[in-house]
Amino acid sequence: MSKDFGKQALRYHRHPRPGKLAISATTPLANQRDLSLAYSPGVGAACRAIAENPLEVSTLTARANLVAVVTNGTAVLGFGDIGPLAAKPVMEGKAVLFKKFANIDAFDLELNEKDPEELVKTIARLEPSFGGINLEDIKAPECFIVEQQLRERVNIPVFHDDQHGTAIIVSAAILNGLHIVGKPIEQVRLVCCGAGAAALACLDLLVKLGLPRTHITVCDIDGVVYAGRSKGMDRWKAAYAQETSARTLADVVDGADIFLGLSAPGVLTKAMAERLAPQPLILALANPVPEILPEEAREIRPDAIIATGRSDYPNQVNNVLCFPYIFRGALDAGASTINDAMKLAAVQAIAELAKAEPSDLVTKAYGGKPERFGPDYLIPRPFDPRLLVRIAPAVAKAAMDSGVASRPITDFTAYRQQLGQFVYKSGLLMKPLFERAARHPKRLVYAEGEDRRVLQAAQQVVDEGLAYPILVGRRAVIEARLKEQGLRLKPGQDVTLVNLDDDPRFGTYWRACHRLLGRQGVSPEEARAIIRTQPTAVAALMVGRHEADSMICGAVGKFQHHLRYVSDLIGVEPGTSRLATMTALILPSGTYFIADSHSQQEPDVDALVQTTVRAARQIEAFGVKPRIALVSRSNFGTGDTPSAVRTREAVKRLHAEHPELEVDGEMHADVALSRELRDAVYPESRLAGCANLLIMPGPDAAHIAYSLLKSLGGGVSVGPILLGAARPAHIVTQSVTVRGLVNMSALAVAQAGEQDRVESEGLGLG
Ligand SMILES: NC(=O)C1=CN([C@@H]2O[C@H](COP(=O)(O)OP(=O)(O)OC[C@H]3O[C@@H](n4cnc5c(N)ncnc54)[C@H](OP(=O)(O)O)[C@@H]3O)[C@@H](O)[C@H]2O)C=CC1
Numbered sequence: 134m135s136k137d138f139g140k141q142a143l144r145y146h147r148h149p150r151p152g153k154l155a156i157s158a159t160t161p162l163a164n165q166r167d168l169s170l171a172y173s174p175g176v177g178a179a180c181r182a183i184a185e186n187p188l189e190v191s192t193l194t195a196r197a198n199l200v201a202v203v204t205n206g207t208a209v210l211g212f213g214d215i216g217p218l219a220a221k222p223v224m225e226g227k228a229v230l231f232k233k234f235a236n237i238d239a240f241d242l243e244l245n246e247k248d249p250e251e252l253v254k255t256i257a258r259l260e261p262s263f264g265g266i267n268l269e270d271i272k273a274p275e276c277f278i279v280e281q282q283l284r285e286r287v288n289i290p291v292f293h294d295d296q297h298g299t300a301i302i303v304s305a306a307i308l309n310g311l312h313i314v315g316k317p318i319e320q321v322r323l324v325c326c327g328a329g330a331a332a333l334a335c336l337d338l339l340v341k342l343g344l345p346r347t348h349i350t351v352c353d354i355d356g357v358v359y360a361g362r363s364k365g366m367d368r369w370k371a372a373y374a375q376e377t378s379a380r381t382l383a384d385v386v387d388g389a390d391i392f393l394g395l396s397a398p399g400v401l402t403k404a405m406a407e408r409l410a411p412q413p414l415i416l417a418l419a420n421p422v423p424e425i426l427p428e429e430a431r432e433i434r435p436d437a438i439i440a441t442g443r444s445d446y447p448n449q450v451n452n453v454l455c456f457p458y459i460f461r462g463a464l465d466a467g468a469s470t471i472n473d474a475m476k477l478a479a480v481q482a483i484a485e486l487a488k489a490e491p492s493d494l495v496t497k498a499y500g501g502k503p504e505r506f507g508p509d510y511l512i513p514r515p516f517d518p519r520l521l522v523r524i525a526p527a528v529a530k531a532a533m534d535s536g537v538a539s540r541p542i543t544d545f546t547a548y549r550q551q552l553g554q555f556v557y558k559s560g561l562l563m564k565p566l567f568e569r570a571a572r573h574p575k576r577l578v579y580a581e582g583e584d585r586r587v588l589q590a591a592q593q594v595v596d597e598g599l600a601y602p603i604l605v606g607r608r609a610v611i612e613a614r615l616k617e618q619g620l621r622l623k624p625g626q627d628v629t630l631v632n633l634d635d636d637p638r639f640g641t642y643w644r645a646c647h648r649l650l651g652r653q654g655v656s657p658e659e660a661r662a663i664i665r666t667q668p669t670a671v672a673a674l675m676v677g678r679h680e681a682d683s684m685i686c687g688a689v690g691k692f693q694h695h696l697r698y699v700s701d702l703i704g705v706e707p708g709t710s711r712l713a714t715m716t717a718l719i720l721p722s723g724t725y726f727i728a729d730s731h732s733q734q735e736p737d738v739d740a741l742v743q744t745t746v747r748a749a750r751q752i753e754a755f756g757v758k759p760r761i762a763l764v765s766r767s768n769f770g771t772g773d774t775p776s777a778v779r780t781r782e783a784v785k786r787l788h789a790e791h792p793e794l795e796v797d798g799e800m801h802a803d804v805a806l807s808r809e810l811r812d813a814v815y816p817e818s819r820l821a822g823c824a825n826l827l828i829m830p831g832p833d834a835a836h837i838a839y840s841l842l843k844s845l846g847g848g849v850s851v852g853p854i855l856l857g858a859a860r861p862a863h864i865v866t867q868s869v870t871v872r873g874l875v876n877m878s879a880l881a882v883a884q885a886g887e888q889d890r891v892e893s894e895g896l897g898l899g
């Protein structure tokens with residue numbers, strides 16, 4: 134660790150307050166009534182219910198989602214026995230990872246006790262408090278005794294992370310590494326340096342996966358673990374003792390296909406690495422300093438696949454990829470233990486995820502270049518949101534199949550969706566639209582069909598059955614990019630390609646374009662150029678001509694540029710004069726929608742009314758009841774600027790023409806968000822509670838409010854959603870993510886379905 138990085142790490146731990154986590158309340162505690170519910174006398178009802186039926190503890194307390202991270206500090210990372218106090222930063226860290234990656238609450242408990250029997254007694258007494266026990270950094274062989282005895286005594290999952298978390302991720306990495314070099318696990322020879330908690334658990338699991346025990350040679354601090362050795366031996370190591378005259382690591386590395394290091398820094402020298410078999414797997418996993426640094430290993434063995442436990446090299450083989458998710462699955466299924474079936478399910482899920490298509494969120498988190506399965510990408514990265522969605526259900530299912538689940542999951546689709554909502558925060562809001570789109574998928578044309586994010590989104594859209602994608606773009610480019618990203622889409626089969634360089638529709642389209650734009654000074658020659666060079670114009674014409682049901686554009690280029698083609702070639706809904714936009718912001722405090730009449734800098738009364746009505750209808754499609762405030766610098770008549778007067782007038786018209794809407798204004802934004810503030814100035818307001826739709830007095834205000842809230846509120850957004858187009862069309866921003874594109878795709882398809890329904894009812898077909 135460089136001096137500078139060490140300083141940064143200390144600062145990270147000191148600020149903004151000491152340590153890395155805190156406890157926060159999940160229920161309101163703002164007044165006397167809350168207090169009487171949360172504490173005496175209300176809490177008594179919860180106590181009595183649990184006394185009568187202990188299973189109620191899972192519904193009335195946080196226990197079912199609470200894990201104890203327990204250590205005695207005897208094997209802290211690769212530092213060894215530095216004691217429980219110095220272990221606390223690692224345990225706090227594990228607790229943070231539980232929370233961030235799997236939404237599991239964890240307490241770190243550092244115990245001043247080395248005797249295994251005493252440790253067992255203390256930890257077993259914690260059973261009423263926790264839904265699971267994660268043992269951490271307890272040295273071998275004591276850790277084996279502690280875990281075994283605890284498993285016998287308590288009825289909740291006990292999992293020694295350094296053993297099993299490590300074993301699971303090491304197994305996934307080795308399976309994938311062997312797949313790449315084409316060596317069957319039954320035939321390889323493995324040398325393991327370290328014979329402690331992590332090493333022996335890894336070997337046990339690898340043996341279960343088919344590695345013959347006789348192909349394994351183990352070394353510890355005293356050298357080779359051989360049959361008949363007495364120094365530093367225990368029965369767990371003895372299980373791997375070989376009949377051999379070799380005595381040191383240097384004696385046993387010749388021709389080994391795998392070096393597995395779970396021991397101490399620098400024990401594998403370059404000279405030893407040189408003697409490994411061709412295309413060896415070198416897993417140097419001691420933390421924070423590995424058995425050999427990747428640059429040294431690479432220098433001597435350019436043919437090797439190299440992994441460490443660290444995040445600053447490729448192939449981070451670290452139990453962080455496992456423990457949050459295996460506990461998530463175990464807790465959700467109410468598992469009484471974590472058994473071999475659950476561990477093997479986790480191995481399989483992790484190994485398979487590495488082979489899946491790259492995720493743009495992972496690409497973003499790791500500096501921009503999509504990673505494909507291969508020697509430098511053996512296993513998924515820790516910031517891959519799919520880890521939760523894939524591992525936890527696999528583990529829960531294995532718990533159920535192996536008969537240890539007390540709360541079996543009945544609907545796995547719903548369970549995956551629920552996990553998805555945690556990792557993709559927009560999931561809950563989007564759910565009704567995804568369901569509608571999946572029920573009636575429609576033709577959806579993507580103007581930027583060559584864009585890598587669009588291709589990934591189209592793959593997900595096809596996988597989830599949300600739409601029949603049409604991609605505007607050159608076939609050769611699309612095919613090359615599909616291949617490069619490992620996507621499975623088959624042009625002509627599950628996506629349609631439109632390439633106007635060689636499409637017979639070219640003539641029809643440019644003439645249609647000229648018909649629509651001819652009176653805006655566009656000559657036939659220009660119309661031809663537009664159709665050849667502006668994919669948004671092509672997509673808009675397809676939608677306008679009912680050759681597609683909806684469109685998405687904007688991943689490349691400026692918003693206004695796309696807006697022009699959408700408004701000129703698709704047009705606006707009857708009764709609407711202009712297009713408007715709305716964005717949903719999903720913040721920790723709730724979901725808020727911000728709308729503005731995008732194309733008019735100073736919207737007139739008509740535009741404000743139309744924007745409000747269109748935005749309200751769109752919010753209803755999310756299954757949310759709109760509570761609308763037209764916000765302004767004026768608060769119920771305190772100002773008379775032209776904008777305030779127009780807003781006031783718009784509210785009057787809304788009250789008269791749309792009495793069904795819960796809407797009021799003009800008002801300050803804080804007054805919109807607080808009933809109390811509103812009551813203080815205008816208790817007669819037609820808006821009850823907190824507004825969830827803020828109609829802005831202009832696009833500048835909307836943009837500023839949106840970006841402030843997004844930066845300060847730490848939320849995610851869905852949008853911009855274009856309001857008022859004659860047929861569903863959306864213009865995303867250039868920074869859109871794949872998830873953002875999939876969200877907008879579901880929205881566009883759901884809108885198209887709704888439009889079809891309304892039209893067919895209008896024709897008497899409904
Ligand atoms: N990447 C990951 O996800 C993980 C990495 N680890 C790393 O693995 C290492 C071991 O952790 P853990 O198993 O929990 O600890 P243990 O204390 O249980 O085991 C340590 C083992 O390493 C052996 N050892 C120590 N120094 C040397 C040496 N110089 N040469 C050979 N063997 C040596 C010890 O030998 P002896 O038995 O003779 O004392 C012991 O067998 C640590 O560096 C830890 O950071 C652990 C868990 C996960």
Ligand SMILES: CC(=O)C(=O)O
Nearest residue numbers: 210211295420451452
């Ligand atoms: C990663 C981990 O748990 C360890 O190094 O101990």
Ligand SMILES: [Mg+2]
Nearest residue numbers: 210269270295
């Ligand atoms: Mg550990």
